[in-house]
Amino acid sequence: MIAEILSVGTELLMGQIANTDAQYLSRRLSELGIALYRHTVVGDNPARVKQALGEALSRADIVITTGGLGPTEDDLTKQTVAETFGLPLAPDAKSLAAIEALARRAGRPAAENDRQQAYFPEGALILPNACGTAPGCVVEAQGKTVAMLPGPPHELKAMFEGQLAAYLARRSGTHIESRFLRVFGIAEPDLENRLRDLFHCDNPSLALYCAPGEVQARITALAPDGAAALGMIAPIEAEIRRRLGEAVYGEGMDGSIEGTVFELLRDRGEAVSFAESCTGGLLAARLVGVPGASSVFKESHVTYADAAKARVLGVRVETLEKYTAVSSQCAREMAEGARRISGADWAVSTTGYAGPDGGADGTPVGTVFIAVAGPNGTRVEEFHFQGQREFVRTLAASWGFNLLRLALLA
């Protein structure tokens, strides 16, 4: 099945928003094994929508449109599809009742253009809108299919996940399941090498997505039913976990390395404190970004100047003089100082040159020392990150969480 996406909306051509709808649908279609060859964006102009729709239908089996389903004069996707297929627009009783109920609750009669949202090309399959007023629909005609989704991203996403994904799977006679594994500390090319033989299979399929410091692996299976799909995923997942071991830090689309650290600490009833120099508060800010963080995090210190490292954390002046602040020794004393003054079970420190400059002593930019102090002692690691200031700081914070995670698992 070959698909195209046709997005209708002058706001896209004016650059007021990015076409995240097309990105979302593209990902999901790829996972469903549906070939997607083109995105097109046109404005709210009847002639240009009609032309683009006709062209897309000449190339693809299914065209998914986004936008143009609302109550204003600019909303003309359904009319254009109806005209293209020579179908009349007909009211859907359920949709009409829902729109009238909504208007009654707002204490006014439903306006004619509100009611317009309940008219669909005759014979369409209606897709109710769980998050907004304009329903979507699917029209099958002349051997082609047009699925119409609303433009607001949260409405589109809910309608796709709740209704259109299943429709598409039914159409291809399959059920789809996916599993996301989150991998930290292995670069993408290295990961590709380690999993190379697993990429040769189309179903279940394996895809990698990069993020700073981590890679996400998605395993997707298509099968006649959900249990069969999950059964196809399980051995691949087990094999990936066997090969990557502790580098797999979590699961799911919404995980994060700090979220995993939070869960490990919470489950043990332990707390962490940070002593940050080059990350400048990022470790604390990211952990506090996890709802419920207060159960594992009480306080943290950003000691950017040498004097603050000494006064706040108790780093020895001799250490700073002999080794400088960007040293394994300083990182160790920072972490141990933070653990001591906070009374936390664990402490993580960072000290390094994030850029634009390296050290006056020739230490290159990107050099970062990270220490983890815990009940069984302190461990320090030295990193040489490549990239701009923000990237080095982000990676240093992520590695701080990862080293703590590994210490918690040890």
Next chain:
Amino acid sequence: MIAEILSVGTELLMGQIANTDAQYLSRRLSELGIALYRHTVVGDNPARVKQALGEALSRADIVITTGGLGPTEDDLTKQTVAETFGLPLAPDAKSLAAIEALARRAGRPAAENDRQQAYFPEGALILPNACGTAPGCVVEAQGKTVAMLPGPPHELKAMFEGQLAAYLARRSGTHIESRFLRVFGIAEPDLENRLRDLFHCDNPSLALYCAPGEVQARITALAPDGAAALGMIAPIEAEIRRRLGEAVYGEGMDGSIEGTVFELLRDRGEAVSFAESCTGGLLAARLVGVPGASSVFKESHVTYADAAKARVLGVRVETLEKYTAVSSQCAREMAEGARRISGADWAVSTTGYAGPDGGADGTPVGTVFIAVAGPNGTRVEEFHFQGQREFVRTLAASWGFNLLRLALLA
């Protein structure tokens, strides 16, 4: 002049990235007064790129392509444009020398596919790449124009701003100048109302862009030469500054409220410290994100637990018991404590409920107190932010910087 955007990249059709290049170009074309009727995205497939390019050229005067200029086999935009116009690919000596110099610095000879980046359709105007290896180019042939830009957004942006915008203005016989004013603390609808009469003009034109907590106003003028364009911008800029006063915190596309605070502190030779609860390190992390931050920032404390507020910052236990930690009184003592222990000239504190829950005493989620302590005393403000946890924390940090900025200006 009618334009279309043609984006080439399988990563767009796979949904790995959103088409932010198209959004950026759309905005800028709209500001340049160039009509844009369509975006098209195709994958790295020669036949489909060629078909889409031919269609776009049949409708538009100028097609701007993004992507497909790099060194890999998949990069085929220039080849496709050359074929379409029946032009040979010819090497550009300067680009070739730059690519060979880069390879020498990396200690290897330039590979054949690196050199490919220095070949362009014969007669093309070369657009050097300030941020990457692959230059862009502009081809004028058969009464049409194709401008080819690289896919990576920062490369595309720099090439458009530094070179293509001026080319497009020249083509339309005009010179373009823009000025960005950064506005903090006025919501977009309110700002629209205050500037309503200034939107009625097409040249110079005024456009607003929203970001969390701030709005950016861009004034754009088209004129026969730069001086005339700047002369048209000046009175509008003066009028906006007159109406908005200190709400205009900066200028330029790359400014930030923390960048402005950094400059104010640096120019005065003063330093700031933070005492963060709900922002959890964001204030420190954002200030440290500004290169050179060490001259104005020495240390900072994240006191998430009540006990840490008392022990680290000296907040009185009676204050915490009587008013709770989310109170004007606590914010004041946090800021004054941070100023005292750090010895900094200024201190900013935050304490509030970022969500998902509000206070056990019924204080609603989104309530945040921010205090600024300085040489002339302490000022506290209460906020009620609407939104998710991350958004509330981001806004609280931004307002922390803004209150400090206003105190520095007072």
